[in-house]
Amino acid sequence: MNSEPTLGLEKVMLYIRNLNNCPPSYLNDPDRKDFFEIVWLKNEDPLHGIIDPSYRIKGDWIYLIPPYRVHQLNKAGKNGELISFKRSMLEEEDKEFLLDLFRIFNVQGEFSCLRLDEDAAKELGDIYKIMEAEYTKDNNFLMMKALLKVLLLKLISVKEHEFTDHDIYQKRVYGFLMLLESNFHSITNIDFYAGKLGISSKRLNQILKEKLDKTGTQIIHDRIILEAKRKIIHSEVTIKEIAYDLGFSDRPYFSRFFKKQTGQTPEEFQKAARAHIESSFNTLV
Numbered sequence: 001m002n003s004e005p006t007l008g009l010e011k012v013m014l015y016i017r018n019l020n021n022c023p024p025s026y027l028n029d030p031d032r033k034d035f036f037e038i039v040w041l042k043n044e045d046p047l048h049g050i051i052d053p054s055y056r057i058k059g060d061w062i063y064l065i066p067p068y069r070v071h072q073l074n075k076a077g078k079n080g081e082l083i084s085f086k087r088s089m090l091e092e093e094d095k096e097f098l099l100d101l102f103r104i105f106n107v108q109g110e111f112s113c114l115r116l117d118e119d120a121a122k123e124l125g126d127i128y129k130i131m132e133a134e135y136t137k138d139n140n141f142l143m144m145k146a147l148l149k150v151l152l153l154k155l156i157s158v159k160e161h162e163f164t165d166h167d168i169y170q171k172r173v174y175g176f177l178m179l180l181e182s183n184f185h186s187i188t189n190i191d192f193y194a195g196k197l198g199i200s201s202k203r204l205n206q207i208l209k210e211k212l213d214k215t216g217t218q219i220i221h222d223r224i225i226l227e228a229k230r231k232i233i234h235s236e237v238t239i240k241e242i243a244y245d246l247g248f249s250d251r252p253y254f255s256r257f258f259k260k261q262t263g264q265t266p267e268e269f270q271k272a273a274r275a276h277i278e279s280s281f282n283t284l285v
Helices: 030-033 096-103 116-135 142-160 169-183 190-197 201-212 216-234 240-247 251-262 266-279
Strands: 014-018 035-044 059-065 080-086 112-116
Touching: 014 030, 014 116, 030 035, 030 216, 030 251, 035 116, 059 116, 080 116, 080 142, 096 142, 112 116, 112 142, 116 142, 169 190, 169 201, 169 216, 190 201, 190 216, 201 216, 216 240, 216 251, 240 251, 240 266, 251 266
Parallel strands: none
Antiparallel strands: 014 080, 035 059, 035 080, 059 112
């Protein structure tokens, strides 16, 4: 389970490492896109911009980064831990747990951040110590799967005040997100997703707006842009090829769509991303 990434992350399901010792082979592995990442900074300043100056103090910060995200937080070399895992480590039948997990990882954005108080840091630290010990043994997948779920449930509880109570519509949201992952390349019509879920497009939009604060079309567009950004940064294909892969009939149409959603042309985004990577040593991008 804990094969070193020099062998490639393709066959790895779980990867645990101290941030001070996170090798370039992990940072540069293209299969890292398939992983959920938990980055736990210990006694460090936060990495992202925070409006409240009182939060700019050293402490424990957890960054939750979902798969396929284009994130530009320079975390390598910091004091803390990295836990990366594939979705296959999760129990797909537990839909309510998965939806809560999607929320804390902010699957419709770049990442989310939790600030841990002393009690939460201690409780998570106790769980992590057991995980780390079992991980080095490399002999008990079921144990690691169970320990990972315990850790994730604790993270969910840290952020539980932001959740609404469970209700029947959460399964609709989960179903939509699952359908979206399989079809966003080719189907952008909200009617398709609503039909698959057995509800009207209007009702689906109402549910998504209530639970995720976005309409179905906005979420579909966000997912397309996210994939476009990932391909622009992490692949060698041309922007024209990316446009075609994402279902656009021509490059100008794709460029107009990209700029409307992001405020930049694909070329401008590519240039800015390359400049960032070149200027930020050992950055998790």
